[in-house]
Amino acid sequence: MKRKNIRDVAREANVSISTVSHALNETRYVKEETKQKIKKIAKKLNYRPSAIAKGLRKKSINTVAIFVANIESQFFSKVTMGINKIANANNYHTIMVNTFYDEDEEEKIIESLRNQFIDGAIFVSGLNNVDCIKKLDEEKFPFVLVTRKINDRYPSILIDNMKAMEETIDYLANFGHRKIGYLTMDYQNRQTVTERFLGYKKGLKKNKLGYDSSIVLIGENKMIDEMKKGYILVRETFRNKEAPTAMIAATDNLAAGAYTAFKELDLKIPQDISIVGFDNLPMSRFLDPPLTTIKQPKEKLGSCAMEMLIKLIRSEEIRQNIQILDTAITERGSVTYPSK
Amino acid sequence: MKRKNIRDVAREANVSISTVSHALNETRYVKEETKQKIKKIAKKLNYRPSAIAKGLRKKSINTVAIFVANIESQFFSKVTMGINKIANANNYHTIMVNTFYDEDEEEKIIESLRNQFIDGAIFVSGLNNVDCIKKLDEEKFPFVLVTRKINDRYPSILIDNMKAMEETIDYLANFGHRKIGYLTMDYQNRQTVTERFLGYKKGLKKNKLGYDSSIVLIGENKMIDEMKKGYILVRETFRNKEAPTAMIAATDNLAAGAYTAFKELDLKIPQDISIVGFDNLPMSRFLDPPLTTIKQPKEKLGSCAMEMLIKLIRSEEIRQNIQILDTAITERGSVTYPSK
């Protein structure tokens, strides 16, 4: 049983193709009687207009791509949810591309998607693959960056990582902490992580605290499992060395790993060591003790991005290219006054 | 600057459209010299063949849909990763549909995607929306179910939830536990959860342990946050009632919530209460103590599904419609002998 097309409907209804199209899409007046007849027949034949043919004519199949580095991270999945909600509401489909932090892969896929197939793209965090983005811009291909800024012109939805980190140092300093360690990864190609690190340094300076490289733990890029990385780094580093009184982790996942390590080292959280995370992942509330962490509006990041992208696609004016959403420290149980 | 099409290339190269097509796709012999010239010109003009036009002609744009209930869950995201890997390797794009466990929504989207736009679909877990799937089958639309079985004929990639649960009871019984509680949710429309519950009951019977409804905690469907649900259920139930010596949670997320509650109730894990989870989510290893849990091959579920789907799309023969992958108990620190 072959798939029916618009011609089949037209024939069966004894009208022209254009009438069928207009009747079904309500794009011009068709006599009520005829319209009903056409609709009935379309239903009877189980007619489904070909989105591809329509796309060819309309030069769009209402689809955008989402580039995420690693969908497994709950940060990315939350952002994706925000994107999808707005997309659905506006009849856009989303194609998910998981780059696994691989630049070549990313570039290859961008290339392949640019075959006039996709109306726009959202890059969530991800890499510093600037060239690729530049090319897109030159071709006036609509895109939005999330949590990633290249210049003041490219549309971006951001949070202020530096400021958030600075405030975290303020926060810890207010508790009386003077030795504040840092736990991060060496993703040279990931902006957020870099910015947070800069914020840490700036915060130290602002609070007149010296930078002490011996309590700054940086994991190499190889290992993808952040929790494990945090665990190993902390365990190895503070096995024979005194730990600071507070530790900031660049992500909640790193913090979770650190929790396990500190417990193994018989350091009580928060009595012996205060910990602050970043991201406010769902599990952070259920760590023991609940993790104090920096909350960012993950879903909002996604929805704002998609809203902006739609405007770009429709060539509507956008008020501001760069939108910065608020972060906030979520106080839970992993921070207290230093014991000494 | 208008987008170039194949005609532009042909004109510039002084050859016919078909020659350009053949040269670029290597679909028939074209004189080497001509071919190089065409390729050079195509590059110069920044020509990108329209995937949509190609799709119209070829009746496919190499795209499949993934239906997941909630991408935020790391189970789903892992499965998605498995799917994407195989998809990428085979030049398929994937469209992500997040149903948020909403049947109507799901159905609506399936409808809209069936516009000859999509070559097939993978349904990951999700709902018991049988009608919809049946319709797809009747229309010979290729699909694969993951972690969800409707009948012996529909292609499915499964794990044996019942068996896994039974084995878990065996495992706990071997430790000497006689009072084994259960923590689950009342998702009537979600198969996995139902099957696990059945497995629990069957395991009890097999080990000659009575079913005691007072230690079976069932959360209502409303609250989506499983961790929170686990937390509240355990806390409320065992506030004034004696807890069992062991507790099985239908998911790691529920277990994580239970951890917090038991700690609040001053029950030590595993000394006072042994806990077993299900899913082996990344965080389970970093709970305190590390959670003993049932591992399922999440990525493998996805990759097997996509491999099967590709075969279905290509109308290749598939050896078995139903594939059952192995689960295994991952022993960590949350189970020990009962203290009394």
Added chain:
DNA sequence: CGTTTCGTAGAAAACGTTTCCTAGAAATCG
């Protein structure tokens, strides 16, 4: 030297829509 094969490539159909252009019949107007 006529016929077949080979190397090369163009013309046009087809994919299934949307939409522009055109137009007849009926109704309204002056």
Added chain:
DNA sequence: CGATTTCTAGGAAACGTTTTCTACGAAACG
């Protein structure tokens, strides 16, 4: 009653490919 407007709707172009059909000149063959 002729001119204009209003309903109603058909024909065909266009979207950008792939692919089938066709063909021409040159080389090989007998």
